[in-house]
Amino acid sequence: MKASIPILFFILAITNISFAQSDNHKKIIVITTDGLRWQDLFNGLDADILKYKPFQHGDSTLAVNEFGGLNADEKRKKLMPFFWSIIAEKGQIHGNRKLGSLVDNANPYWFSYPGYSEILTGQVDTAINSNEYMPNPNTNFFEYINTLPFYKNKVVAFGSWGAFKRILNEKRAGFTVMNANEVDNDLQKDPQIKFIADIMKDTYQPFGSEETQDGFIKYISLQYLKTKKPNAMYVSFGDTDELAHAGNYPEYLKAANRFDEYIKSVYDFVNTDPAYKGNTTILITTDHGRGDMVKTQWTSHGQKINDSHQIWYAMIGAGVEPLGEIKTNEQVYQKDLIHKVAKIGNINFISKKIK
Numbered sequence: 001m002k003a004s005i006p007i008l009f010f011i012l013a014i015t016n017i018s019f020a021q022s023d024n025h026k027k028i029i030v031i032t033t034d035g036l037r038w039q040d041l042f043n044g045l046d047a048d049i050l051k052y053k054p055f056q057h058g059d060s061t062l063a064v065n066e067f068g069g070l071n072a073d074e075k076r077k078k079l080m081p082f083f084w085s086i087i088a089e090k091g092q093i094h095g096n097r098k099l100g101s102l103v104d105n106a107n108p109y110w111f112s113y114p115g116y117s118e119i120l121t122g123q124v125d126t127a128i129n130s131n132e133y134m135p136n137p138n139t140n141f142f143e144y145i146n147t148l149p150f151y152k153n154k155v156v157a158f159g160s161w162g163a164f165k166r167i168l169n170e171k172r173a174g175f176t177v178m179n180a181n182e183v184d185n186d187l188q189k190d191p192q193i194k195f196i197a198d199i200m201k202d203t204y205q206p207f208g209s210e211e212t213q214d215g216f217i218k219y220i221s222l223q224y225l226k227t228k229k230p231n232a233m234y235v236s237f238g239d240t241d242e243l244a245h246a247g248n249y250p251e252y253l254k255a256a257n258r259f260d261e262y263i264k265s266v267y268d269f270v271n272t273d274p275a276y277k278g279n280t281t282i283l284i285t286t287d288h289g290r291g292d293m294v295k296t297q298w299t300s301h302g303q304k305i306n307d308s309h310q311i312w313y314a315m316i317g318a319g320v321e322p323l324g325e326i327k328t329n330e331q332v333y334q335k336d337l338i339h340k341v342a343k344i345g346n347i348n349f350i351s352k353k354i355k
């Protein structure tokens with residue numbers, strides 16, 4: 001049958017609309033680790049840090065045996081083997097400044113709350129100038145997608161740091177934000193998560209009550225991912241920052257190595273589960289950098305530490321071009337990252353400040 005031209009246009013218009021609507025059904029996973037330096041991600045173990053006895057914590061040879069090597073390529077593959085095999089082949093890794101790839105905080109503070117807010121709201125609010133800042137007045141990406149049909153009530157966040165209920169404004173955002181040493185009752189309905197929560201409660205808290213260890217966040221979030229199958233999940237680790245502040249370079253490296261292993265666990269699951277396979281976009285990044293020009297400042301960050309605005313990010317999965325390690329000149333800001341995910345997911349997100 002020959003359709004008349006107006007009818008054809010009508011049909012085309014309808015198909016376009018339904019394409020646009022059915023297209024934002026990408027599963028989204030964002031994973032961060034606090035204050036992991038780009039220098040270590042791209043170059044591996046830094047012998048200029050490890051040569052200082054106070055940073056060895058009695059473990060210089062073990063760290064060298066585990067993560068040492070003849071050159072940056074060899075060392076980084078030992079430190080973060082998943083990044084430097086699968087992500088380097090199938091995803092993108094940005095932030096190697098030696099190759100011209102610059103990734104930076106746009107916020108002027110270079111510590112955690114402003115950094116996470118920049119990542120999760122996709123913009124900078126300079127009023128957020130303290131880690132003790134009140135519940136975030138700016139709406140975040142996960143809060144927005146929790147209003148879209150595909151994501152509604154299928155959004156969750158896990159953070160090792162006790163500030164995430166404020167950073168994501170859990171009360172307003174309307175999805176579960178587990179943080180620090182407190183596991184929400186709704187999560188504990190899962191007997192395995194309850195078991196992990198019980199162990200957590202009975203374990204010494206080396207970083208205090210406001211920060212749990214990464215291992216707990218790792219297993220709780222993996223269990224949730226595998227059983228509840230969220231359509232969007234944010235997971236935030238903190239060991240790298242805590243151990244760096246403690247000046248413990250060998251343990252900081254081990255935390256980075258465990259973070260890499262976690263990404264692998266998520267990726268392996270995503271690639272075998274039919275609900276996620278081929279339909280999941282993963283963003284991996286950090287909230288701020290740390291010192292490097294003055295080697296002893298690697299433990300620290302913030303405005304007084306010159307280079308601690310320098311960060312990195314990686315992406316892998318659905319809609320991500322396999323560019324590998326970026327070797328061309330670019331300037332990316334932390335506030336751009338969530339918009340890259342939004343673009344792949346065909347999601348129109350702009351943060352709003354709610355007074």
Ligand SMILES: [Zn+2]
Pocket residue numbers: 035112241245301
């Ligand atoms: Zn810190």
